[in-house]
Amino acid sequence: MNVFKAQDLAIGYKDKTLFSNLNFELRTGILTSLLGSNGIGKSTLLKSISGLLDKKSGQLFVDDKNTDALSFAEFAKIISVVLTNENVNKELTVYELVKLGRQPYTNWLDQLTPQDEILIDKTLINCEITDLKERKLLQLSDGQLQRTFIARAVVQDTPFIFLDEPSTHLDLYHKVRLFKLLKKLCIENNKCILFSTHDLDLALQLSDEIMLLKDNHFYHNTTENLINRGVFDRFFDTDDIVFDKERKQFLIL
Numbered sequence: 264m265n266v267f268k269a270q271d272l273a274i275g276y277k278d279k280t281l282f283s284n285l286n287f288e289l290r291t292g293i294l295t296s297l298l299g300s301n302g303i304g305k306s307t308l309l310k311s312i313s314g315l316l317d318k319k320s321g322q323l324f325v326d327d328k329n330t331d332a333l334s335f336a337e338f339a340k341i342i343s344v345v346l347t348n349e350n351v352n353k354e355l356t357v358y359e360l361v362k363l364g365r366q367p368y369t370n371w372l373d374q375l376t377p378q379d380e381i382l383i384d385k386t387l388i389n390c391e392i393t394d395l396k397e398r399k400l401l402q403l404s405d406g407q408l409q410r411t412f413i414a415r416a417v418v419q420d421t422p423f424i425f426l427d428e429p430s431t432h433l434d435l436y437h438k439v440r441l442f443k444l445l446k447k448l449c450i451e452n453n454k455c456i457l458f459s460t461h462d463l464d465l466a467l468q469l470s471d472e473i474m475l476l477k478d479n480h481f482y483h484n485t486t487e488n489l490i491n492r493g494v495f496d497r498f499f500d501t502d503d504i505v506f507d508k509e510r511k512q513f514l515i516l
Contacts, residue, residue: 265291265326265422272321274311280319287483291422294449296466297459299476305459309427313344339367343416345426353401357411364418383418390414406437426458442469467511
């Protein structure tokens with residue numbers, strides 16, 4: 264089991280701290296969703312622990328090794344990231360984008376080994392995009408494109424995968440397929456996946472653990488624990504929406 268640990272982490276921007284004294288652990292084999300209202304700091308947290316944004320203070324560890332001591336190449340073999348609306352060349356084919364995930368391991372000529380090609384082909388099958396491998400990104404639906412980005416992250420062969428709102432722009436059917444794919448990757452590939460989302464009901468039903476940012480408070484525990492503690496009972500500041508603990512759903516009165 265690999266463990267990612269944040270110790271006394273503070274996140275924010277140069278002139279503003281959003282959250283401080285964050286302490287948590289993420290483990291392989293566990294699907295964790297990151298919940299919170301718009302603008303509260305979900306993307307900032309994901310980027311801070313992914314090395315894409317400087318943390319204001321605190322320490323990050325992978326298996327007790329401080330991430331500050333890791334080179335870029337070493338970091339790329341531990342954590343892969345999928346961001347919202349990534350700026351990529353849409354003329355690339357699905358296969359060309361996915362194989363970019365092997366860059367931390369290839370030589371200076373960017374040559375793939377037979378083992379690289381086996382991993383790519385296996386990942387295309389697992390992500391159900393084998394039949395799309397020769398299609399250009401500009402020809403894909405939102406759901407197909409998101410699966411392609413996830414496949415690239417899986418091919419990067421890191422124990423930790425962090426995703427920023429991967430279900431954005433997807434209809435319910437494709438959201439369910441996406442969330443089940445993430446769950447499958449955790450179970451069958453022993454990945455630790457942390458993803459931010461506004462799809463509360465699906466996250467509560469499929470996630471092993473929940474991170475919640477709300478009103479300057481940070482919660483992290485198993486989904487069942489947070490539900491039983493009543494953390495979601497007043498998630499929305501209105502009496503028009505209530506949380507049903509049995510169904511793990513929000514209901515409109």
